[in-house]
Amino acid sequence: MLPATRRALTHRVAVGQAEGRTPSLVAAVVRDGRPVWTGSRSMIEGHAPAADTQYRIGSLTKTFVAVLVMRLRDEGRLELTDPVARHLPDTDGADGAVGVTIGQLLAHTSGLASETPGPWWERTPGALRPELADILGPDPAKHAPGRHYHYSNPGYALLGAVVEKLRGMPWGEVLATEVLRPLGMDRTTLLPQAPAAGGFAVHPWADVMVPETVQETGRMAPAGQLWSTAADLSRWAGFLAAGRDGVLSAGTVEEMRLPAAPPQAVDPDGGYGLGLQLLRRNGRQLVGHTGSMPGFLAALWVSVEDGTGALALANCTSGPAVSAVAADLLAITVEAEPVFPAAWRPAEDIDPTLLELAGPWYWGTSGFALRVRAGGELHLAPLTGQGRGSRFHVEPDGTWTGREGYYAGETLRVVRRGDGSLSHLDLGSFVFTREPYDPSAPVPGGFPGWH
Known part of the structure; x- marks a missing residue:
């Protein structure tokens, strides 16, 4: 990176940390699958987090679960048109879950409720919901399947259960074996491992803060349990741009990046693919995901056309606009240092x-x-x-x-x-x-x- 670019990126992180009133913020820019810049800032001068510090990434977890499901699809173990009850007979009797397909769960078009029945799943022990019926509740259907985009956290709990059923082991073990280890993401885990940031709630009207309690979410873990680092998520950004043989082909990852849900009238620049959020910003098409859990916010965006990705992680329940920070870091990089196109060369052999x-x-x-x-x-x-x-x-x-x-x-x-x-x-x-x-x-x- 040129010095001027590095300064502009560092300035954006500083503004994001200060205006967002977050204890810390760490960010990275990725090109061709590797980090080319990392930066961070914290409330304690000289103690900014490193690229290896874990943060909880919330719904970015869904992108990992979606990859596990697409691996099963590519192996012929399931089809996106399969009713979920074909693989999870326990859901067959759930009102509103009948007829919902795997693909609809991936794209949030199943019509299922956004959240579980009370109590608030992000803030209560997951052991309170040991069965799938406990996360669906008596009335999970809010829309007809396939008609609307309606974000559903329980829908991804069902997808995690499908992975477990077809693989015969916990979804977290499947993820570590099939995805994380091959990609070298050894600092992405279900539970925090030091060094890890603590999560905080910052008072909206006063400059005070208190620690947030970290809960294991049990059956709901596929919706937002994972912890990761800027370094590991840089690898993930590269994967979402190009795939990786042995994990998921470039063609299947490209399929995940295509719109799979009807556009939202309230957000004409947004959309959703198969486990990936879509965003139109600064004239560029971005793919990735945002995430939030008590004490943490996360965002990762990739512009495939520009070969560039960016991410931002904060340890604050609300306040910092991490999605905008990540998108701005990407735009700063692309506009200041556009990618050189590959040199044209003739084909070696064409029929x-x-x-x-x-x-x-x-x-x-x-x-x-x-x-x-x-x-x-x-x-x-x-x-x-x-x-x-x-x-x-x-x-x-x-x-x-x-x-x-x-x-x-x-x-x-x-x-x-x-x-x-x-x-x-x-x-x-x-x-x-x-x-x-x-x-x-x-x-x-x-x-x-x-x-």
């Missing part, structure tokens, strides 16, 4: 039949360009910048599947004539031809020709 597809195509009279990328991926985009476009990856049968936008999941087929010459492209029944309404291609409905 000649793919080169035959490159160039202009027409859907009726609308012009499109099809480009062949170095990795063998096809990219179809409108010539004028107006209209539908997508990337396509090849399937074993020689067809292509759209990866985003209108054509996500749709099949692109290359159609040839009997002599092997190229006729047209069929994209979900849309015919793309080499010329507008090409008379030599089977355009549906017929066309009299140009005159």
Whole structure:
């Protein structure tokens, strides 16, 4: 980092700590999966927390649980369309839980209640709710499944229980074995391990504070139990941007980053994927999550396009705007030191039949360009910048599947004539031809020709 960038980042942390009236605040900026800057400030001069100091991260825990669920999906152990009762028969009789799917739980579209029945789960021992029925209560359904985005902490308790059922061990052990150890995140734990920050409640109208009590949350732990550090979460930011072979593929992590819930009218710049919050800020699309538990606040955001992430952790129940701090740290970095694009280089080997597809195509009279990328991926985009476009990856049968936008999941087929010459492209029944309404291609409905 340039000195001016470092100073701007340090200043933002200082402002966040002072204005938020938090005992301490630690932050980091991540690029290409590694921390390039860390900073912190505390109320005691000279005793700022280190990047290895644990803080409770609250609902950032949900991103880890979602990865465990997606691993099971990729292994074929479950489908996102599965009713949760298929894997947790104990929920079958719960009013409102019938028909709720795994995918709806991940995206907070299940319609289940935001919180458990009393007492307040974040502040009471988890042993008070030993059964799943105790976290759902007699009336858990607040909306019809799949219709609305409605954040549900009990929903993630159910997902943790699904992981335990299918793996045959506690979800925390599964997380440590399958995710944390492979990623080198040995300072992310269910319970605090020294050095760890203490959590505090700061009086909203007076400069005094008292320690918060830390509770083990039992069945609700998948909703917000984890403790972590700036150093470990820097690794997590890198993972959420690119995946990691052996943990979760880049393609599946990309799927998690896509919107999976209807947008909220109250927050047009927000959204939710599969276990990941989405945020539009400073003209950038961010993915990540925020978190809060008594005595602690956390936020982590990643801009995949910029190859940059940022996080902020505070040991205060309320006050510091950690989400804004993390987003601002990311923006400061990207604007002061934009990432250099990778050097262009030609493909080492591309199938000649793919080169035959490159160039202009027409859907009726609308012009499109099809480009062949170095990795063998096809990219179809409108010539004028107006209209539908997508990337396509090849399937074993020689067809292509759209990866985003209108054509996500749709099949692109290359159609040839009997002599092997190229006729047209069929994209979900849309015919793309080499010329507008090409008379030599089977355009549906017929066309009299140009005159």
